[in-house]
Amino acid sequence: MFATARKLRAVGLLGLNERNSEYIMRLNPRHLYPRVDDKVLTKKLALEANMAVPDMYGVIRHQSDVRRFASIVADHDSFVVKPAQGSGGDGIVVVTGRSKRKRDSFRLASGRLVTQEDIEHHISNTVGGQYSLSGNPDAALIEYCVNFDPIFEEVSFQGVPDVRIIVYRGYPAMAMVRLPTRASDGKANLHQGAVGAGVNMGSGATLSGVHHHNVVDDHPDTGALIAGIIIPQWEFILQSASRCYELTGLGYLGVDIVIDRDKGPLILELNARPGLNIQIANRIGILTRVHRIDEIYDPNATPDERAAFALRAFAV
Amino acid sequence: MKDRYVYVLAFLLAAAGLSLFLYKWQVLGFPATDDQETPVWTVEAALHFKPGPGSIKVNLLIPTLTPGFRVLNENPVSRDYGFSLNYGTSGREAQWAIRRADGLQTLYYRTSVYEDRNADQSDTTPPFPPPPVINEPFKTAVEVLVADVREQSADTASFTTELLHRMNDPSPDPNVELLLSDVSNRTAFVESATMMLAAARIPARMVHGFPLTGRQRNAVPVTWLEVHDGDQWRYFNPGTGAEELPAHFFVWWRGNERLVTVDGGSNVEVDFSVQQNHIDAIAIAKTHASQEDMRIFDFSLFNLPIQTQAVYSVLLMIPVGALIMVIMRNFVGIDAFGTFMPVLIALAFRETKLLWGMALFTLLVALGLSIRFLLEKFRLLLVPRLSAVLIVVVLLMLLISLMSHKLGLDTGLSVALFPMVIVAMTIERMSIMWEERGPADAIRAGFGSLILATLAYLGMGLNWLEHLIITFPELLLVVLALVVLAGRYTGYRLLELTRFKALASQ
Numbered sequence: 001m002f003a004t005a006r007k008l009r010a011v012g013l014l015g016l017n018e019r020n021s022e023y024i025m026r027l028n029p030r031h032l033y034p035r036v037d038d039k040v041l042t043k044k045l046a047l048e049a050n051m052a053v054p055d056m057y058g059v060i061r062h063q064s065d066v067r068r069f070a071s072i073v074a075d076h077d078s079f080v081v082k083p084a085q086g087s088g089g090d091g092i093v094v095v096t097g098r099s100k101r102k103r104d105s106f107r108l109a110s111g112r113l114v115t116q117e118d119i120e121h122h123i124s125n126t127v128g129g130q131y132s133l134s135g136n137p138d139a140a141l142i143e144y145c146v147n148f149d150p151i152f153e154e155v156s157f158q159g160v161p162d163v164r165i166i167v168y169r170g171y172p173a174m175a176m177v178r179l180p181t182r183a184s185d186g187k188a189n190l191h192q193g194a195v196g197a198g199v200n201m202g203s204g205a206t207l208s209g210v211h212h213h214n215v216v217d218d219h220p221d222t223g224a225l226i227a228g229i230i231i232p233q234w235e236f237i238l239q240s241a242s243r244c245y246e247l248t249g250l251g252y253l254g255v256d257i258v259i260d261r262d263k264g265p266l267i268l269e270l271n272a273r274p275g276l277n278i279q280i281a282n283r284i285g286i287l288t289r290v291h292r293i294d295e296i297y298d299p300n301a302t303p304d305e306r307a308a309f310a311l312r313a314f315a316v
Numbered sequence: 317m318k319d320r321y322v323y324v325l326a327f328l329l330a331a332a333g334l335s336l337f338l339y340k341w342q343v344l345g346f347p348a349t350d351d352q353e354t355p356v357w358t359v360e361a362a363l364h365f366k367p368g369p370g371s372i373k374v375n376l377l378i379p380t381l382t383p384g385f386r387v388l389n390e391n392p393v394s395r396d397y398g399f400s401l402n403y404g405t406s407g408r409e410a411q412w413a414i415r416r417a418d419g420l421q422t423l424y425y426r427t428s429v430y431e432d433r434n435a436d437q438s439d440t441t442p443p444f445p446p447p448p449v450i451n452e453p454f455k456t457a458v459e460v461l462v463a464d465v466r467e468q469s470a471d472t473a474s475f476t477t478e479l480l481h482r483m484n485d486p487s488p489d490p491n492v493e494l495l496l497s498d499v500s501n502r503t504a505f506v507e508s509a510t511m512m513l514a515a516a517r518i519p520a521r522m523v524h525g526f527p528l529t530g531r532q533r534n535a536v537p538v539t540w541l542e543v544h545d546g547d548q549w550r551y552f553n554p555g556t557g558a559e560e561l562p563a564h565f566f567v568w569w570r571g572n573e574r575l576v577t578v579d580g581g582s583n584v585e586v587d588f589s590v591q592q593n594h595i596d597a598i599a600i601a602k603t604h605a606s607q608e609d610m611r612i613f614d615f616s617l618f619n620l621p622i623q624t625q626a627v628y629s630v631l632l633m634i635p636v637g638a639l640i641m642v643i644m645r646n647f648v649g650i651d652a653f654g655t656f657m658p659v660l661i662a663l664a665f666r667e668t669k670l671l672w673g674m675a676l677f678t679l680l681v682a683l684g685l686s687i688r689f690l691l692e693k694f695r696l697l698l699v700p701r702l703s704a705v706l707i708v709v710v711l712l713m714l715l716i717s718l719m720s721h722k723l724g725l726d727t728g729l730s731v732a733l734f735p736m737v738i739v740a741m742t743i744e745r746m747s748i749m750w751e752e753r754g755p756a757d758a759i760r761a762g763f764g765s766l767i768l769a770t771l772a773y774l775g776m777g778l779n780w781l782e783h784l785i786i787t788f789p790e791l792l793l794v795v796l797a798l799v800v801l802a803g804r805y806t807g808y809r810l811l812e813l814t815r816f817k818a819l820a821s822q
Contacts, residue, residue: 128698
């Protein structure tokens with residue numbers, strides 16, 4: 001037992017207790033949380049900073065507004081409904097199209113057809129606070145459904161794959177690609193069964209993946225090899241992630257970026273309590289990189305300089 | 317830097333707690349373990365009433381002759397009231413009086429007794445009772461019944477037993493049925509037994525008292541039948557007719573008179589509480605402290621009213637449960653619903669006992685969960701849906717109680733104290749997790765809650781620990797110090813070792 005703990009310490013593994021007390025509590029002041037926990041606010045801040053985000057079609061804040069749903073999505077065939085203050089991907093519904101015969105039945109990412117009523121019930125639950133972090137009344141956000149870049153087509157089962165980058169004090173420290181599986185129901189969250197693949201920070205190439213805490217080489221549903229996919233516009237992605245530090249002021253931040261076929265990398269959401277599985281995906285503890293950043297930390301470095309450092313220093 | 321302050325704080329807390337503990341234990345001689353010596357019971361009557369506008373006089377019947385027990389001390393708490401002790405027809409009476417009073421009034425009478433088998437404090441031989449005045453048709457019924465019973469008995473004791481047998485018969489003869497037709501409770505039942513015995517010229521009366529066991533809040537007086545056989549008083553169980561007394565039966569008052577009368581007040585309530593404690597050893601410690609003029613005792617738990625003490629005996633164990641939660645979550649890493657929900661479930665287990673509590677919890681959550689999934693189909697809004705689940709949980713509990721009562725399981729009745737709101741919340745959180753993260757995660761977290769609740773129950777139920785903490789509440793400072801220290805633990809959790817084993821094998 002202690003031998004295992006020593007080995008994990010040696011590879012620089014960050015545990016939950018240490019993440020909470022040393023990083024989140026120290027670097028993420030509570031009053032800044034709304035900037036990442038409220039996705040409507042995140043979107044607003046990102047737009048002000050001239051960063052690319054998925055278009056917002058509408059927000060439903062009250063039960064009485066739920067009936068506006070049909071008019072909000074009237075012009076769109078695909079869209080995503082998510083709770084403004086949700087956590088861990090809970091409560092997100094991805095609609096990829098409509099039934100050919102009936103306009104008020106929608107096709108989910110999983111291929112299942114649901115009625116407009118079903119979605120309205122979901123929205124009303126969301127507004128009631130079922131998925132919010134605090135259980136307080138929430139808002140439901142309806143936004144552009146990302147048309148993801150075919151680069152990940154082979155290694156995703158439905159849903160939207162995204163890139164998660166941990167940004168430590170403004171410096172990108174570690175990244176992974178999160179690939180939906182049949183089990184994760186099109187969602188890109190590892191605890192829901194998605195596959196995470198580590199990323200070589202120097203080149204943007206994927207490494208092998210992790211599925212439910214185990215290392216895997218190919219996607220459980222498609223069988224395609226996970227490693228060796230080059231993420232396009234990698235340097236730009238790192239720069240965008242770095243800029244999220246100025247955006248939020250949070251020193252330990254998870255940035256989720258999706259790559260749209262037409263619009264390029266978009267900031268999907270930010271997370272003040274990013275998970276730890278990214279370390280398994282990269283087969284390395286994050287502490288080694290965190291300590292490296294502490295050594296060279298320069299409060300005056302620009303986001304581009306910080307991204308350049310990560311590109312140089314964390315190449316595998 | 318910050319760490320050092322935490323260590324200093326934890327050290328100071330632990331040092332303060334431990335030194336006070338050592339002082340009370342070693343110097344003042346507080347008992348550190350549960351003693352085996354003669355138990356001392358403190359029985360307290362708390363009288364609540366609403367005063368009227370005028371003067372108030374309160375009469376409370378108090379123990380006079382207590383066979384099997386000796387009184388260590390007794391004291392009324394009377395505040396501004398004038399207090400006197402009188403002898404009434406059925407024994408001693410405590411009398412409080414005041415010109416006027418405002419607001420809800422509470423008076424206490426407290427007595428400490430210990431068991432002494434040789435304490436034979438029987439009453440004197442009573443005169444033969446006059447035949448009771450009864451109207452027809454009851455008169456004939458009594459006469460026939462007495463004649464019948466006399467036929468089938470040899471002496472006073474067998475007469476009483478036979479009479480009680482007949483009165484308890486599930487299919488009584490018409491005479492008994494007539495006589496018991498307006499008897500609704502046990503007291504009235506015993507009262508009519510004394511009346512029938514009086515008709516047979518046998519001196520009999522009701523006794524009211526308490527079987528003393530451990531700690532009881534809201535103890536309910538038990539009514540027993542006392543019969544004089546010309547030589548001595550004998551006790552009969554009115555429910556079975558057997559000549560016996562409940563174990564540790566402490567007689568509070570005798571006769572038909574009302575326990576309490578309040579002139580000039582209304583809404584009178586009397587709550588009895590019983591506490592078995594270590595007043596012997598503590599009384600010695602107390603004397604010691606008062607000789608040296610130390611004020612520690614003014615702040616001891618044992619000076620609180622007994623009902624409050626009983627509440628604190630539960631409350632003071634909650635920090636222990638919290639410490640267990642800290643260990644299991646931050647050092648082991650078990651998933652559960654809610655931070656302290658397992659502690660609250662563990663408190664519920666105290667009422668139901670462990671196995672039954674676990675079965676009940678699982679049953680309620682499983683049933684509730686299936687109903688929650690049915691409700692999902694109706695698309696109810698969040699708060700109405702939660703309320704619906706809560707109501708269903710209450711109904712399920714009622715059903716379980718009724719069924720277990722039918723099956724003769726007493727434990728089913730204690731279900732009433734099971735915190736249904738907690739069960740309802742668990743169901744709701746579990747169903748959401750079920751849908752969002754799949755059944756595996758939901759069942760794992762539910763199972764985790766159950767394990768944590770069990771551990772908390774076992775930890776909080778340790779008798780020696782409970783005794784230690786109630787006698788030395790300052791030990792909670794040590795618990796606080798441990799929790800503060802645990803708050804700075806940044807090492808791995810036990811379950812993380814398996815979670816990240818892929819990294820360790822490199």
